Amino acid sequence: MATHLAAFVTGKGQPLEVQEKQTPKPGPDELLLDVKAIALNPIDWKMRDLGFFITKYPVVVGSDISGVVLEAGSNVSSTFKPGTRVAAFAPTVFVQGAPDYGAFQQRPIIPAQNATPIPDYLSFNEAAILPMAVxxxxxxxxxxxxxxxxxxxxxxxxxxxxxxxxxxxxxxxxxxxxxxxxxxxxxxxxxxxxxxxxxxxxxxxxxxxxxxxxxxxxxxxxxxxxxxxxxxxxxxxxxxxxxxxxxxxxxxxxxxxxxxxxxxxxxxxxxxxxxVAASPDDKVRHEQFSFWFNTWLKERLEKREIVPSPKIQVLEGGLHGINKGLEILKAGVSGIKLVLEL
The missing domain is CATH 3.40.50.720 (NAD(P)-binding Rossmann-like Domain)
Structure with a gap:
């Protein structure tokens, strides 16, 4: 079976540990991505340090990613055919850190309604800072x-x-x-x-x-x-x-x-x-995300009406640099978004 690297949280308050995990197959409405960039958010260190939204360990957390579609489920539209560059919101909060769905790995599963195509004029780093904010x-x-x-x-x-x-x-x-x-x-x-x-x-x-x-x-x-x-x-x-x-x-x-x-x-x-909260009802939330990402953000990016913001600071180390990045974020940043490249 194919494997890839993922940064696991093994217990409440424990630093992330990079380990190999089995690469999953996407379901009918899902995508398997090859991650190119990860952006960090305050909820990430709160999930690591305080166990927010986590019911059992080990978990993979993180929400903001960009990358390339490796495989698309049978119900997914041709918008997301393999090879498509996408930005995506990993649903780690909604699945309590279930390892296949967290952003902090090379090959996560993403619901297709949580993704949007990246126009050619945007880099992976720029695209990665959009999903959580949107x-x-x-x-x-x-x-x-x-x-x-x-x-x-x-x-x-x-x-x-x-x-x-x-x-x-x-x-x-x-x-x-x-x-x-x-x-x-x-x-x-x-x-x-x-x-x-x-x-x-x-x-x-x-x-x-x-x-x-x-x-x-x-x-x-x-x-x-x-x-x-x-x-x-x-x-x-x-x-x-x-x-x-x-x-x-x-x-x-x-x-x-x-x-x-x-x-x-x-x-x-x-x-x-x-x-601020997305709907707790799965069906309603899926419709919300489909509008936000498959429709609204896709159209706004095509028309260049939304600019990725704020400024980006790229951190070294890839998955191994996430712990340090979360400490920087925890200490407080102003007007910048921390990004790691894979």
């Missing part, structure tokens, strides 16, 4: 009721607040909100302001400014904007509440919170806060 962004939109068919024009004066826009999720939120027609107000460190504006933000504010809430409210009122929606990608629910409460129209405003600070976050009569 899935988290769209989970947020659907969680707080932003329709897939939303299409505002500037004259509608519909603003949207993005807190933490320099993160990988925040930067995709900015881009997708702009594509939906919102006038985007964002926060980030001052060194990232020009970059966030290039992604589609109308105005960017320094979240470290002690008067940032008042500055956002003042600017929005001067621009005549209403803010019914916000996306917190950095864990600043109180500030987001203050701003949305001051700028909302009729009815409550809606805030998506990517960091899970509490089960649903504080909800008041003025602002409803919900933690």
């Amino acid at each position: 899935a988290t962004t769209w989970s947020g939109w659907e969680t707080i009721g932003v329709s897939r068919n939303t299409s505002y024009s500037p004259s509608d004066k519909q603003g949207l607040l993005v807190w933490g826009a320099a993160s990988s999720v925040g930067s995709v939120v900015v881009q997708s909100a702009k594509l939906l027609g919102f006038t985007v107000y964002a926060t980030a460190s001052s060194k990232h302001h020009a970059y966030i504006k290039s992604l589609g933000a109308s105005k960017v504010f320094d979240y470290k400014d002690p008067g940032v809430e008042d500055a956002i409210i003042k600017a929005a009122k001067e621009d005549g904007l209403t803010f019914q929606y916000g996306y917190d990608a950095a864990g600043a629910i109180p500030s987001c509440h203050t701003i949305l409460k001051a700028l909302k129209g009729s009815g409550p405003a809606h805030l998506a919170s990517a960091p899970r600070l509490s089960p649903d976050g504080p909800t008041t009569d003025d602002v409803e806060t919900k933690f």
